[in-house]
Amino acid sequence: MSKIQWSEYACDGFYDELLARPGEPHPAASMLCDYLSELGGRELAELKNAAEVAIQVMGITFTVYSEGSMIDRAWPFDIVPRIIPLDEWQKTEAGLKQRVQALNLFIDDLYHDQRIIKDKILPAEVLAQSVNFRKQCVGINPPNNIWAHICGSDIVRDKDGTLYVLEDNLRVPSGVSYMLENRNVTKRILPELFQTGRIQPVDDYTGQLYDMLVSMSPRPGDDPQVVVMTPGIYNSAYFEHSYLAQQMGVELVEGTDLVVDDDDVVHMLTVDGLKRVDVIYRRVDDLFLDPEVFNPESALGVPGLMRAWRNGKVALVNAPGAGVADDKVVYAFVPEIIRYYLSEEPLLANVPSYLCMRDDDRKYVLDNLDKLVVKPANESGGYGMLVGPHATKKERAAFAELIKANPRNYMAQPTLNLSTTPTLIEDRLEPRHVDLRPFILSGKNSTEVTTGGLTRVALNKGSLVVNSSQGGGSKDTWIVDLK
Amino acid sequence: MLSRVAENIYWLARYLERAEDTARLINVTSNLLLDFPRTTRLDWDSLVVISGAEEIFDEHYDTRSADNVLNFLCVDQHYPGSIISSLDAARENLRTTRDILPREIWEELNTLYLDMHRQAENGITSRKRDAIMKRVIRSCQTINGVIEGSLSHTQVHTFLMLGRNLERGDMTTRIIDVRSANLLPRNTDDLTPFEGLQWMSVLKSLTGYQMYRQQVRLRVKGPDVLRFLLQDEYFPRSVASCLGQLSYELEDLPGHDEAQALVDKTLSLLINANLVSLAYEPDSLHDFVDELQISFNELHQAIAEQYFSGAYRSQSQSSAA
Numbered sequence: 001m002s003k004i005q006w007s008e009y010a011c012d013g014f015y016d017e018l019l020a021r022p023g024e025p026h027p028a029a030s031m032l033c034d035y036l037s038e039l040g041g042r043e044l045a046e047l048k049n050a051a052e053v054a055i056q057v058m059g060i061t062f063t064v065y066s067e068g069s070m071i072d073r074a075w076p077f078d079i080v081p082r083i084i085p086l087d088e089w090q091k092t093e094a095g096l097k098q099r100v101q102a103l104n105l106f107i108d109d110l111y112h113d114q115r116i117i118k119d120k121i122l123p124a125e126v127l128a129q130s131v132n133f134r135k136q137c138v139g140i141n142p143p144n145n146i147w148a149h150i151c152g153s154d155i156v157r158d159k160d161g162t163l164y165v166l167e168d169n170l171r172v173p174s175g176v177s178y179m180l181e182n183r184n185v186t187k188r189i190l191p192e193l194f195q196t197g198r199i200q201p202v203d204d205y206t207g208q209l210y211d212m213l214v215s216m217s218p219r220p221g222d223d224p225q226v227v228v229m230t231p232g233i234y235n236s237a238y239f240e241h242s243y244l245a246q247q248m249g250v251e252l253v254e255g256t257d258l259v260v261d262d263d264d265v266v267h268m269l270t271v272d273g274l275k276r277v278d279v280i281y282r283r284v285d286d287l288f289l290d291p292e293v294f295n296p297e298s299a300l301g302v303p304g305l306m307r308a309w310r311n312g313k314v315a316l317v318n319a320p321g322a323g324v325a326d327d328k329v330v331y332a333f334v335p336e337i338i339r340y341y342l343s344e345e346p347l348l349a350n351v352p353s354y355l356c357m358r359d360d361d362r363k364y365v366l367d368n369l370d371k372l373v374v375k376p377a378n379e380s381g382g383y384g385m386l387v388g389p390h391a392t393k394k395e396r397a398a399f400a401e402l403i404k405a406n407p408r409n410y411m412a413q414p415t416l417n418l419s420t421t422p423t424l425i426e427d428r429l430e431p432r433h434v435d436l437r438p439f440i441l442s443g444k445n446s447t448e449v450t451t452g453g454l455t456r457v458a459l460n461k462g463s464l465v466v467n468s469s470q471g472g473g474s475k476d477t478w479i480v481d482l483k
Numbered sequence: 484m485l486s487r488v489a490e491n492i493y494w495l496a497r498y499l500e501r502a503e504d505t506a507r508l509i510n511v512t513s514n515l516l517l518d519f520p521r522t523t524r525l526d527w528d529s530l531v532v533i534s535g536a537e538e539i540f541d542e543h544y545d546t547r548s549a550d551n552v553l554n555f556l557c558v559d560q561h562y563p564g565s566i567i568s569s570l571d572a573a574r575e576n577l578r579t580t581r582d583i584l585p586r587e588i589w590e591e592l593n594t595l596y597l598d599m600h601r602q603a604e605n606g607i608t609s610r611k612r613d614a615i616m617k618r619v620i621r622s623c624q625t626i627n628g629v630i631e632g633s634l635s636h637t638q639v640h641t642f643l644m645l646g647r648n649l650e651r652g653d654m655t656t657r658i659i660d661v662r663s664a665n666l667l668p669r670n671t672d673d674l675t676p677f678e679g680l681q682w683m684s685v686l687k688s689l690t691g692y693q694m695y696r697q698q699v700r701l702r703v704k705g706p707d708v709l710r711f712l713l714q715d716e717y718f719p720r721s722v723a724s725c726l727g728q729l730s731y732e733l734e735d736l737p738g739h740d741e742a743q744a745l746v747d748k749t750l751s752l753l754i755n756a757n758l759v760s761l762a763y764e765p766d767s768l769h770d771f772v773d774e775l776q777i778s779f780n781e782l783h784q785a786i787a788e789q790y791f792s793g794a795y796r797s798q799s800q801s802s803a804a
Contacts, residue, residue, distance in 0.1 A: 059586070233578050242582050257487050269486040271638060271790040272737050 004037045004044075004429060009422060011431045015161050017082050017421035028085040028480040035193060036080070041427030044079075048424055050189045051079050060181045061239050062468055075178060076473035081186060082421045082434055082455040086200065086481040092155070092163060092438075093449045095348030098338060100151050100440045100447060103168065103325045105341040107147040110324055111137050121340050122333055125357065129408045130324055130377075132171075134286060136293050137321035140310050143216045144444045147319040150209075150281075151440045152176070155348075155453075157419035164351045164416065166435070168334075170318060170326040172283045176439050177240040178474055179454040180205060180247075186476040200451045200479040205439070206247040209281075212443035213248075216315035217278040224278040226250045227268065229258070231284050231300045241283050253277075255284070260304030266314045279315045280305075286320045328411050329355060329377045352414060356407040365412040366403065369396045372412040374403065389415055418464055421475070423457055433458045435466055436477065452477035484638040488583070490791040491576045492639055496646030498573035499592075502566045503623035504654035506616040509556055511661060511688030513612060515681060516549075527552040533660050534564055549609055557615065558603035566619055567603055570596045585633045588626050595622040644732045645786060652725030653779045658688060659712055660772045682708040689720045705762030713753050722775065726750050729782070742785040749778040 007023035018029040025033035039047075052074065060075040084092075109115055110133065116122045127133055152173025154166040183202050187194055210226065217224035230241035232254050245252035257268050258277065267274035282289065288298040290305040308314045324330070332353035338346045354361040354372070365372060374386040386399040403410045420431035438453030455475040456466035466472040512530050528547040531540045534556070543561055544551045558567045574596050581589045595618070602615060627647075634640050682703050686692040691711065698715070699707045715721040730746045733739040752774065761768045 246582060251485055253485060254487065257485050271484050271486055271489045271642075 003040050006033055006037060009429060009431070011420055013159075014417055014431065014433075015157055015159055015419040016431060017084075017157070017419055017434065018080075019422070026083070026085070028482055029083045031196060031198070032081065032083060032193060032478075035190075036422075036429070044424055044429075045427055047079050047189050051077055051185050054185045054188050055181075058181065058184065060178070060185075062236060075181070076459070076468060077182060077185060078423050078457055078459070078473050078475045079186070079189060080422050080424055080429065081190075081476040081478045082436075082457075083478045083480055084436075084452060086479050086483075089452065089479045092348065095165075095346070096153060096438060096440050096449050097447045098342065098344060098347050099153065099165065099168070099334065100148060100442055102338040102341045103151070103170065103334070104146055104148055104442060106337045107170075107319075107322055107325050108145050109341075111140060111147075111321060116337070116340055119340070121336050122330075123357070125408060126329055126333070127324075130327055130330070132286075132321070132323035132327055134321035134324070136306060137319070140319075140321075141312075142309075142319045143218065143312075143315050146216070146442050146444075147322040148325065149212060149216070149317045149319075149442050151442070152437050153440065155436045155438065156416055159417040159419075161419075162349055164349045165334075166351060167328070167331060168326060169437075171323040172237075172285065172318070173437070173439065174237040174240050174283075175437050175454040175456075176205060176450065177243040179437075179439075179450065179452070179477070181243075182454070182474060182476040198481050200481060202451045205450055206244065208441055208443075208448045209244070210248045210250075212441045212448070213279045213281055213315075213317060215444035216317060218312050218315060219278055222278075225268075225276060226279045226281065227253045227258075227277055229253050229255070229280050229282040229284055231255075231288070235283070237283065244281070253280075255288075255298075255300045255302050258302040258305070260302060260308050264304065264308045264311045264313045266302070266305065266308045277314060279317060281317045286323060289316075289320060327377050328375045329357070329408065332411055351416065354412045356403050356410040356412070361412075362403065362407055365410075366400055369400060371414065373415050374399060374410055374412045377409050377411065387415070421455075421457070423459065423473075423475075425459075425461075430461070432461070433464050433466070434475070452479045484642075486791050488580055489638065489642045490787070491580045492584075492642040493646035493786070493791075495573050495576040495580065496643040497650040498569045498576065499623050499626060500647050500650035501564070501654065502569040502573065503620050504651065504658070505556060505564065505566050505569065506619040507688045508654070508658050508661070509553065509612070510616050511658060511684050513609075514684040514687065515661070529661070530556065533657060536562055536564060550607070553607050553609065553612055557607050558599060560603075567599050570599055583639055585629050587629045587633075591622055591626050591629070595619065638736075641732050641735055642790075644728060648725040648728040648732070649779060649783060649786075651720060652722045652729075653776060655689065655712060655720050655722055655725070656772045656775045656779075658685060659709070660769060661685065678705065679703045685712070691718055691720060694718050706758040709758045709762050709768075713756065713758070723750060723753055726753075736790065738789050742782060742789065745778065745782045745785055749775065749782070752778065 006019065006025065009019060009022050011019050011022060018033060019025050055074050055077060062073055062075055106116065110127065117124050117127060148170040150173060152169040152175060154169070155163055156166050157163050180202060193199065213226045214224050226248065227250055228241055228245040230238060230252055232238065235241070242252055251268065253268055258266055259269065259274070260266050266277045266280070268277050284300050287294045288300040290301050290303060291298045292303045293306040294301070306320065309316045309320070331350070332355050335346045335350050338344060354365050356362040356365055365374065369386070370388045372388045374388065376384040386395065388396065391399070418433040418435065421434050422429040423432040434455050434457045436453050436455050439450045441448045455477045457473050457475055458464055458466050458471065459473045460471045463471065468474070508530070512527065526547070527549050530552055531537055531547060539562055540547070540555055543559065544555065555562055556565055559565045560568055560571070562568060570592070574592055577584070577589060577592060598618065607615060630640070630643060679702060682705055683692060686695050686703070686708060689712070695708065695711050699711065701707065711718060712721050714723045716724055716727065718724055726746050726749055730743060733742050733746070756771060761771055
């Protein structure tokens, strides 16, 4: 079996995360590329096999629910790490902190004075039509005025190497457990490369998460009781809920484990009786949290939970209503939001966005549907989207009617040429498109960003879909110090 | 420990024990049948009767033939007490709690579960019966071994033991009930040649024959066997020994007064039993077994009220009063 020839790696036409051009690795990636070029197809297959065994032994799974039954699938993992140089990452990190700080001020403002609307930065109609604005949250002061404690922002890189924030997930972002486990697997299969001491560690996350959660406690003097709240085993992210609870050494609860008493204090039901709960890291969507306030049919929630939160008896992380800033139309205003609240220029770029509610923008979008990606404001996971260049004429015509009927609900962006990175396909390394999801923690005293994040890769040739349920995989992400 | 988790753990242990003991119950009946002449009224029908499952059985089967009853008790998912239903339920309870239990338990149970579903597709015949029952019993014993060898004695262990011993005691009474369920002619003369055989197979189904022989050196007789299965302190499947274990485990838990009182009440019921009349009067044995099963059910209720979701309801009631 022949050895890997980087000169034959066809990365032309896109920015590649490891190679500047065929045969020429970026400086931060040279140690990895040199190491891999010593290997042939058989050794690569052995590494891949070792990774699969490790994943099985460690029990890393994600859940697919289909046709009424539940399947735990092994986590799809690619052994070739994606590399970002430390100096570039530090700039990205600063940009993410700035972004999340501004978003927290923005959410707090929307639920109080709404200065940003009075000052005509954000049109009132954007808020009026937001499906994630919760009127039940108006006037509430969550601990430290933080609403989005955990944010997962999706970052992509365009052809010229510029990093763009594609979206901010402020509701119940997932994936961080896979970031941590990807590192554990990679350490097992490529131990030699970690001995250089240049790869920055990632394993502090659960400690930081726990500290942040504790800092939200309404009873800081006492020993705060923190819990992770899950919708249950049928949720696709149940592995992560259970993983995080275990790593932090806290209870993993379901709605039925919690009760709110007449004094609005939240307790969990234990064999030793009731135990007070101070901080709930909830992985249940807003609308299912409390049947007294939201969906009365919800069996996942806890009656009275919003009452307890409103009266400051418990901290909910993320705060209900934080999703108001997790909206594709609000997204377009983030640069303005940063300038408005922080009086700073944004450090990280937003993808240029056209808002169909604006007459000029809408005209441009309708005239250029074949070049644009059009997204509905409040869907996540890639649903209800039009990818113009890949759509038929008929599909574009139908979508044009949707836009005209409800312009506020749509925004459009140019199609980006997402960067690629070498990925093991059979016994060869081929370029595949990737994105990156770092996680940002906002606590009482500090804002922390994960070292890198979760790199997701579209395993099918030419595909841009990175979701694990649709042929996506993931990789370890290395932040490498060149000094 | 969360009440919900405790409840899952407790039911996991109960369902595992139920699967194992149902396999034992099937084996005792099969062995009895092989040894008895055609003139006796003993047949597979009685297993359906003592399982209290006549209605659901008749809904799905025309005749109470050996193969039908075997399939019903082993692999019929319509019957919640079948081995396969018990394994399904055990597995569902383990799903949410697998993170706190040794990993091998999941692997063993999952393999057994998949095997039984494969058997279900092929149907169970009398010829395969013994091997399949042994397979079930062995896997359950393996899981008990893993628990014994690698699970710390925390509350997780406590609730496993509570579930296991409550179910085991209850199932031992059901296996004894095989003796009383109109299996044999009432005429003592007809019965004599088979009496020893019958009691021996009851013992064997509980792997109690060896232990019994070590303690009782006379030939196998009804009152001695009943004393051994009901009152013996040392044999782990005897009802008294299960109650002793329950009492021991409850001692570590807060708020155990009601449950402990029920254990004591059941123990005194056992101690005061008239074993001779129970051994020779099938009807009074059946009534006595009923009484024990009611006690076990009360004990379960007390545990559920105190430690599972019932805890909050009773506390909020008492604080409102």
